[in-house]
Amino acid sequence: MTPQRNTGAGAEAELPEYAGHYRLESCLGSGGMGVVHLARSTSGLKLAVKVVHAEFAKDPEFRGRFRQEVAAARRVSGAFTAPVVDADPEAERPWMATLFIPGPTLSEQVKQHGPMAPAQLRRLMAGLAEALRDIHRVGVVHRDLKPSNVLLADDGPKVIDFGISRPKDSELRTETGKLIGTPPFMAPEQFRRPREVGPAADIFALGSVLVHAATGRGPFDSDSPYVVAYQVVHDEPDLTGVPEDLAPLVLRCLAKEPEDRPTPDELMRELRAVAASYDTQAFVPDQRASGPLRPEPEPVVGRAAQRGLLRRLRTRTVLVSAALGLLVAGAFGSVQLLGDDSPTASGTAPRTTPAGFEAWQEKPVSAQPGVPQCSFGTGRLFCARSGVVFALDPADGAVLWRRPITGAGRLTPVLSGGLVHVATSGGRRLAALDPSSGRTRGERDMPAQGGRVFAGGMLLLARADRTVTGVESASGSTRWSRRIAGYSLPSLASFPGNPSAYATSTSDDGTRTQITAVDPGTGAVRWEARLRGYLTPVGAQGGSVFLLDLDRVTGDAKAVVRYTTASRKTRRVALPVRLQGAQAGVRGGVVNLMASGGALEAVDTDAGKQLWHLESAVSRGSAPVSDGRHVYVVAADGRLLAVDARTGRLVGQTPPRLGTHADKVVGDLAPPVLAAGHVYAGAPDGTVFAVDGRDPASW
Known part of the structure; x- marks a missing residue:
């Protein structure tokens, strides 16, 4: 094929066709040192590839400056920049590829x-x-x-x-x-x-x-x-x-x-x-709220309705599912809900899972891309993505109800206090929905700043003065408020199956972290500890809290820390290589870590050593989730990966699901959802899909 051509004379009159193995599709812009091209990876991921002008590629000093840029961009690659995917500063025409934003x-x-x-x-x-x-x-x-x-x-x-x-x-x-x-x-x-x-x-x-x-x-x-x-x-x-x-x-x-x-x-x-500051006033009846009427859940027709008829003809079996506790980093704020003026008719009931589960995929909003973020509860999958929230039957993906929401609701829906809580209006408000029908039970404003998390049927809110307040998820009434000891504004966390919520704050020099375990229902402090390091909790199981020790300057994970509350003993396992942008999940004393650039590894805190390390070739991945047999990770291109939890060997992966609108970069990748031996995930093309977690090789 002939190379791309640019109008005009000069060094850039004839542009390259490839940078490395990335085909350059079009020119996005040109600066004094190089040209930025739109390109695609082998899997179809859209990239922005910067290629240095030919005249500067011959200058050793400019090459040195470009190497510095690549190194700097890799160090800062994260939520507030364009993550670096690949680069070759030593090529004939040096280049760097980042995610296209x-x-x-x-x-x-x-x-x-x-x-x-x-x-x-x-x-x-x-x-x-x-x-x-x-x-x-x-x-x-x-x-x-x-x-x-x-x-x-x-x-x-x-x-x-x-x-x-x-x-x-x-x-x-x-x-x-x-x-x-x-x-x-x-x-x-x-x-x-x-x-x-x-x-x-x-x-x-x-x-x-x-x-x-x-x-x-x-x-x-x-x-x-x-x-x-x-x-x-x-x-x-x-x-x-x-x-x-x-x-x-x-x-x-x-x-x-x-x-x-x-x-x-x-x-x-x-x-x-x-x-504007926020408060925690009680919910007010939804019918008293001023402003235009809220959109009601739209009726589901077409293929979903046909599935409803088929459900009545199928043999039903009982779905035995493991109830998943729900953890959301950054939940919601000031209270202003609750009253029920919705029609009494409920949405379609989910059917039970057939004995022979078959993989499925569903695109509830076919015309638009966007990664659905899902959770599981009351026998349903609750998912949200920009402009819409919906419930799916976990057995076959049938849409049970669907309703539009104003603005981008970017947080995973949370089932707490018998209601589904979802962010609306660009994350500035919280809607509480009936899990059976999707009907609005009320809305309220979210705080502009401060830590927040759901735990034990409560919404916990942290303020800059270190005050933590407990609000009932169902009624919106404030149950308690107390000031938590520590160094600064506390971060809040909770974990599935654990009765406590955790408030952490770190000293200004990053050498000490205070962690406080709080009863979500009463605000009572169950225990406090001051531990060495710049720590962030990533899990809690079996009377222990698991934390990552981070470099205060770079944010890289350098050790896994396990604190056992009964003995007040700390075990620290240093990582052989520091991990950038590490996300973690805990299962049975093993901490699984996914880092930027694709490093996936497991650390056994009982044995005090690294179990295995895998270079997954995933540029960006979600937090890992494990069922004890496999570790599952969702990649930015929509793939679901399964790794043997004992050996670290890749045993299966689904195809990419970027879709025709592959130019949206996901800010946060939601981890996969595990329930009853099945794995559920969302993809950039707007698809929610399910596979059998017991047989990843068949994916």
Whole structure:
């Protein structure tokens, strides 16, 4: 095949057809150092592949800078950036492939639609503060944060482009002749003492980016880069048009001296103060709520109705299923529910599972992509994805009920207090639904900040002053409130089959973690412990709590810790190699870990050693789940992988399910759901599917 062609003369008049084994489909954009192409992996995953211009590929210094960019991008690859999939900085034309993230840049958004609304600005500032926190934690300074390097994805802003010089973008050079940034978004020290630039320069750039998003211009504005440089160093910023509640914080970001600027953590604390506070008032009857009527569950017709007729003709058997406890990181906030004005008619009842289970797949919303996130309870699968929540029959995937929801409900539905709780309105509200029919039983606002989790029929909410409040999931009434001892805002967690909820907080230097076990129903403290390390709980079984010890700077997992409450003894198992972005699941004293880049391994805390390690070739995966025989992981391309729990050998995997709309990148991959020997999972093409967990080789 002939190579792709670009119009015009010069080094890029003829573009390459491949970068490594990735076929380049089209040009997404071109900068001073390289061209970014849309490409696909072998499995069909959409990628953005950056290829260095031919003229710079011959320059050893530029190759060195590109190697640095690849290394930096790999270190920060996570929720707030475009994860690196592959790279070859030593190729004839060096290249790097990241996941393709759909959405405009901030620059394009403002140019096409004008300045952002205040609420959008607050979310943008919070998202960029979180991104810079993670970037700085791994020792990286971006140095070129600007509107064209911020992608506005569905799940929040993403920071891109780490370390590429663009000598054609500006006349300003360092003494070596290489660009150190983009003038309107550079900090004073980048002009005065570029060799001393640190993380605070990115905070200054964040302030400039916010002014641009709020007004369509920068805080220092001129056609001449030299005039802009003078203004940045000597003049006060122009914040005309910036919302009054954000202007003081933006002004602090634009301080002339680095030490006068806030850190990302301080920014997030300040933004929590700006955001509206929440309370825990009792639910109010749903019929009293003002505003337009809520959409009712839509009737299910077509193939599902035909299945209903067939159900009456089939022999029924009893479904014996293991009840799964539900854990959701980040549940819901202030209370404002409950009264029942819904019609009494219920949705279709699920049938029992036939003795001969057959794999199935169902796409409840056929016209749109999006990964459903599912949970199991009361003999049903409850799933949510952008714009819709639905219940499925676990036996064959038949849709039992389905209802639209406003905005993107990105959290897994939670069955608690006899109701299904699901996020709506972009995660700002919580709807409580009847699990049998999907009818709305009430709604309430969620808190803007703070830890939250469901446990034992209760919703627990944590506030910045270390107060934890218990709210009944069914009625919405506040049962208790108490201040938890610790270092800072506690994180909350709960785990299936465990009677306690856990509040953890870590010291500022990251050397100690306090963990407090709380009775969800009463708020009584069952026990407290202060343990060594920067710890996060990942499971609780058999009188023990399992935690990961993380590097405070990079976030990499460096050890598995088991704390036994009866003996108050701690066992620490160091990992042979630190794992980036590790997610974990616990089964019978064994902690299974899935890391960014595909490393999957098992650690036996009884024996105090690593059982096995597998390079799964999965660029991104969910938290692992085990039934004792196999460990299951969902990949970003929709595959479900099964690994032998004893040997670490891959024993089965399903085909990818990217679909025709494969340009959506999943912010969080929900783990697979296990019930009665079957495995259920969602895929990017909008499919929910089920397979027999006892025979992965047949998948």
